[in-house]
Amino acid sequence: MQQFADGLMEPGGPLAGISTPLGYVLVVALFAFLILNFIMLVAGVTSWVERRVWARIQSRIGPNRVGPQGVLQWLADGIKNIMKEDIVPEQADRFLFKAAPYLTMMGFFGAFACIPFADGVIAADLNVGVLYITAVTALVVVGILMAGWSSNNKWALLGGIRSAAQIISYEIPAGLAVITVVLFTGTLSMQGIVEAQGAAPWKWFLFANPFLFVAFFVFFTAALAEGNRTPFDLPEAESELVAGAFTEYSGLRSLLFFLVEWGNLYVIGAVATALFLGGWRVPAVTDNPVLLGVLQFLVFFGKSYFLVFIAMWVRGTLPRVRVDQLMSLCWKYLVPISFVNMLGAMVFFVLFPEGSPVVRFGMVAFGAALLVYFLSRVVFHIRRARPEFHLSPFA
Amino acid sequence: MEFQLANVLVYILLGAITAALMLGLGWLLRPSNPERMKLSTYECGEPPSGSAWINFNIRFYLIALVFVIFDVEVAFIYPVAATFRHYVTSGQGMIAFTEIFVFLVILFVGLVYVWAKRDLEWLKRVPPVA
Structure with missing residues (x-):
């Protein structure tokens, strides 16, 4: 991060000519703002994804009304919660x-x-x-x-x-x-x-x-x-x-x-x-x-x-x-x-x-075999429980 | 280094500032109609019986005590782990391993002791009252 900020403040960079502390503050603030938005977006969208995933696991549909496929559900929940009385x-x-x-x-x-x-x-x-x-x-x-x-x-x-x-x-x-x-x-x-x-x-x-x-x-x-x-x-x-x-x-x-x-x-x-x-x-x-x-x-x-x-x-x-x-x-x-x-x-x-390359490749082979076995069990159980099931999250 | 520590401080404060801004926005928008029943403590709809600030189960303290010992131990292992590669590349790996092994065995005896004293059991058999 510091090298990045230094790079921006070099002669010819976008922030050339600014004093070093000010440049640092600008870069840190910008990155912090980006991370803040990233956190909010990830936390919010995760709440929606999680509800949809459970819903599919439990043979339900889940929130699908607000926005396409319900992607804006988390925003609606946020607005609702902001308007709620604080007790x-x-x-x-x-x-x-x-x-x-x-x-x-x-x-x-x-x-x-x-x-x-x-x-x-x-x-x-x-x-x-x-x-x-x-x-x-x-x-x-x-x-x-x-x-x-x-x-x-x-x-x-x-x-x-x-x-x-x-x-x-x-x-x-x-x-x-x-x-x-x-x-x-x-x-x-x-x-x-x-x-x-x-x-x-x-x-x-x-x-x-x-x-x-x-x-x-x-x-x-x-x-x-x-x-x-x-x-x-x-x-x-x-x-x-x-x-x-x-x-x-x-x-x-x-x-x-x-x-x-x-x-x-x-x-x-x-x-x-x-x-x-x-x-x-x-x-x-x-x-x-x-x-x-x-x-x-x-x-x-x-x-x-x-x-x-x-x-x-x-x-x-x-x-x-x-x-x-x-x-x-x-x-x-x-x-x-x-x-x-x-x-x-x-x-x-x-x-x-x-x-040890032998151990490493042995572990990769073991991991791959484990994954294949696990996925075959998953497919087997899905087929057994729901013959009509097709693997589409939006079905 | 100062740059990075300042960054850490920025992120920790960012958490507090975000919470404050959100709550401030809510304070502007939300209604406020406090009334006596609304402000009472929730206890399945019944009036709460007494305060909740009571003695709680001793087992939580036991877990906390065991935790303190083992967490300090983990904190001691971190520096060894960070320099272990250096020992191995300079051919002294076995010495470092023996030292950490002795350290861990002493602590492991501690875990076995706690286990044998049944302090890791959540449900304890109470001897029948004669």
């Missing part, structure tokens, strides 16, 4: 109640500073990038816990502390899975991690060795739990806790929490893409840097949104787990697995400092 319960702690959405929004927006969208397109390529993202997204927990406690409502209290217990527990397997990647890169910088991988799937960290393969699934499961997604959405289990920590929130304030939830889904996908799925790496197909940048962004967005789609699919398929199952899954399975996995990755790295 702060009399018994609540007013200050904490009002401060909670701000904290969640700060933690959520902070994560976007370190997401590598393309080569050089990252707001802050910190040398502690991954650690920063895990740290700043944890701020969301504080907001949720604050919302739960300040509402002075039993549902909200239960939802808030459940959420806190869940998110902090799953932070440990997620952190260990991230460390497994960091071992092989030797850097925590997001761009450094992406650049250590290649464009082709067999150069992704996912297939580099069996330990990183396991780490990806541990990370994705733990990230779903951290994002309070089904099957781990106990904090806002509608059927038992009304809306969990957000029970007392109405209108715009509750919308902010849901914005963060949908947006965090994209953050999960983006971080998993950068760590395991090769990030924005594309083959050098063109010399035009702008065109290449757009291509990189599209590849990155496509991969991360595919992971978002997987999360929606999981949500439409799996039932919610019980709270004791949730805790034992984390502490008795994911934590030991990720420990052993990390030690195995260290041994592998000591034995094969350059990586």
Whole structure:
């Protein structure tokens, strides 16, 4: 980002002749504005896509009235929520109640500073990038816990502390899975991690060795739990806790929490893409840097949104787990697995400092076979359940 | 470095400013007709019985305690992980691995202890009252 700003301010550049601080402020403000719009658009559209995807999974149609195929549904929901009355319960702690959405929004927006969208397109390529993202997204927990406690409502209290217990527990397997990647890169910088991988799937960290393969699934499961997604959405289990920590929130304030939830889904996908799925790496197909940048962004967005789609699919398929199952899954399975996995990755790295092509291609073959088997099961079940079904999302 | 840290600050503040702008816009547009029943705490339509600021289950504290230990451990492993590549390329990989292995084994004993003490069980069997 800094090099980009410097480039613009060189003699002959579009911002030539401006003082350096002013140029920096302009570039940062412009990029922040773009990211803001990107966040709002992604979070909003994701809410619509998610409802449509569930609807198709459950043999319904879903919202299809506002705009073509209902794409503007999220705007209508936003406008509706802005016009809604804002209720702060009399018994609540007013200050904490009002401060909670701000904290969640700060933690959520902070994560976007370190997401590598393309080569050089990252707001802050910190040398502690991954650690920063895990740290700043944890701020969301504080907001949720604050919302739960300040509402002075039993549902909200239960939802808030459940959420806190869940998110902090799953932070440990997620952190260990991230460390497994960091071992092989030797850097925590997001761009450094992406650049250590290649464009082709067999150069992704996912297939580099069996330990990183396991780490990806541990990370994705733990990230779903951290994002309070089904099957781990106990904090806002509608059927038992009304809306969990957000029970007392109405209108715009509750919308902010849901914005963060949908947006965090994209953050999960983006971080998993950068760590395991090769990030924005594309083959050098063109010399035009702008065109290449757009291509990189599209590849990155496509991969991360595919992971978002997987999360929606999981949500439409799996039932919610019980709270004791949730805790034992984390502490008795994911934590030991990720420990052993990390030690195995260290041994592998000591034995094969350059990586092993045999293992790499074996993993690619294994992954491909797994994918083919999985898709054949999907097709088999769809055919069996609905003989008349044809694969069109708009049918 | 300052440029990047300033950028991080910009994004964190952007979150707060966006929330403030949205709520400010809502404040201009939304109605406000507070009344007593509307402002009462929701408890399935019944009048709420007492405050919700009560003692909650001890198990959440236990989880938090175990978490603190393991999270500090993860925080200690991060710097080792970041320099592990350097050790391996300079041929000292086994030394670094042994050190982190000893560190992890000590902590793993901790996890086994917590597990054996049944503090990871959400549902505990209560001994029958004689």
